[in-house]
Amino acid sequence: MEQETIDRIYLDNAATTGMREEVLQEMLPFFREIYANPAAVYGFAGEAKRAVRLARERAGALIGAKPTEVFFTGSGTESDNWALRSVAEMRAEKGKHIVVSAIEHHAVLHTCKYLEKQGYEVTYLPVDAEGKVHPETLERAVRQDTVLVSVMAANNEIGTLEPLAELSRIAHERGALFHTDAVQAYGHVPLDVEKLEIDLLSASGHKLGGPKGVGILYCRENLRLPPLLHGGAQERGRRAGTLHVPGIVGFGKAAALAKETLQERMERESALRDHLIDSVLAKIPHSRLNGPRDDRLPGSAHFCFRDIEGESLLILLDQKGICGSTGSACASGDTEPSHVLLAIGLPREEARGSLRLTLSDENTMEEIDRTVEALAEIVERLRGMKTGR
Numbered sequence: 001m002e003q004e005t006i007d008r009i010y011l012d013n014a015a016t017t018g019m020r021e022e023v024l025q026e027m028l029p030f031f032r033e034i035y036a037n038p039a040a041v042y043g044f045a046g047e048a049k050r051a052v053r054l055a056r057e058r059a060g061a062l063i064g065a066k067p068t069e070v071f072f073t074g075s076g077t078e079s080d081n082w083a084l085r086s087v088a089e090m091r092a093e094k095g096k097h098i099v100v101s102a103i104e105h106h107a108v109l110h111t112c113k114y115l116e117k118q119g120y121e122v123t124y125l126p127v128d129a130e131g132k133v134h135p136e137t138l139e140r141a142v143r144q145d146t147v148l149v150s151v152m153a154a155n156n157e158i159g160t161l162e163p164l165a166e167l168s169r170i171a172h173e174r175g176a177l178f179h180t181d182a183v184q185a186y187g188h189v190p191l192d193v194e195k196l197e198i199d200l201l202s203a204s205g206h207k208l209g210g211p212k213g214v215g216i217l218y219c220r221e222n223l224r225l226p227p228l229l230h231g232g233a234q235e236r237g238r239r240a241g242t243l244h245v246p247g248i249v250g251f252g253k254a255a256a257l258a259k260e261t262l263q264e265r266m267e268r269e270s271a272l273r274d275h276l277i278d279s280v281l282a283k284i285p286h287s288r289l290n291g292p293r294d295d296r297l298p299g300s301a302h303f304c305f306r307d308i309e310g311e312s313l314l315i316l317l318d319q320k321g322i323c324g325s326t327g328s329a330c331a332s333g334d335t336e337p338s339h340v341l342l343a344i345g346l347p348r349e350e351a352r353g354s355l356r357l358t359l360s361d362e363n364t365m366e367e368i369d370r371t372v373e374a375l376a377e378i379v380e381r382l383r384g385m386k387t388g389r
């Protein structure tokens with residue numbers, strides 16, 4: 001096996017995060033020793049049952065939700081699919097209109113495309129040059145037959161934070177439900193489902209130092225959301241399938257750690273991020289920051305470099321042990337520029353030279369300096385090759 005941990009600088013935390021050691025330790029017994037199905041009646045199942053209960057409490061506590069409002073799923077993608085498809089199905093008699101932002105993750109956008117084929121109508125809200133959804137645009141888009149508004153808490157490519165409280169208020173005034181894909185925000189910025197009046201919220205374990213393959217859907221107490229997966233009576237009949245106990249335990253631990261350390265991580269990450277942004281803009285000519293300067297995820301920075309191909313940049317950065325991304329992991333390899341960059345009004349030409357660098361609290365200032373230095377050199381080299389210097 002390749003061992004290259006020593007010099008690697010990992011700046012792709014929006015794609016996935018490394019699992020925290022404490023999370024792994026708490027999960028381990030549930031793979032082998034405590035393997036009972038938590039649905040079983042014998043005493044042996046008790047420990048698994050209690051562990052799931054604790055995880056549910058922790059997952060909810062991070063966003064001010066009751067444990068009974070938390071449903072474990074197999075991913076953030078599943079949670080998004082579940083929320084959109086089931087609300088559409090449940091409310092079809094009231095109307096068949098859904099409103100989402102144009103910069104949602106594909107887990108939301110492709111579900112909308114599917115629903116359109118089923119006879120639903122979807123409005124894609126435009127965003128401003130920083131990626132923000134303006135409440136007035138939602139106000140104009142919501143109609144009598146709108147059943148659901150879904151706007152992400154934070155954008156996974158450019159890091160923009162959306163004004164959830166205002167958006168949910170508008171949705172509710174018109175009798176629509178409000179869902180937010182909070183996969184990037186959960187555990188990274190404060191979120192309170194009561195204060196923000198959120199009906200449905202998706203989150204994913206592997207974006208906050210937890211395991212891959214486990215997510216949650218928060219679903220407001222009085223909302224009888226029909227299941228996406230049919231089968232056994234797990235999750236109070238709302239999500240069939242034997243519980244992934246180790247994953248759920250890991251999710252819970254990651255949520256508990258995130259809650260405990262939220263403030264200090266936000267401060268640390270935004271200091272690293274600000275240093276990264278300032279250095280890139282100062283040292284690399286014809287570079288621009290995408291998304292707002294301040295009102296963004298603490299660990300997220302996204303740039304465009306003129307006359308550069310994002311893919312070439314990634315390959316050369318990788319040769320120096322630096323892991324970055326052009327934007328969303330799902331878009332890598334695509335030749336089409338990202339839908340997010342087009343939505344903020346970047347010309348196709350400029351959208352090609354994009355680079356997303358997403359930090360964790362485990363990164364250091366020294367790593368940021370080394371990255372900026374490497375980046376400046378690579379950008380200069382690529383531009384030189386292009387003009388034949």
Ligand SMILES: *Cc1c(COP(=O)(O)O)cnc(C)c1O
Pocket residue numbers: 014015074075076077078080105107152154155156181182183184204205206207213214215
């Ligand atoms: C990663 C991500 C998802 C998908 O979550 P998975 O658990 O990987 O399926 C959905 N939405 C956003 C905003 C994401 O960043």
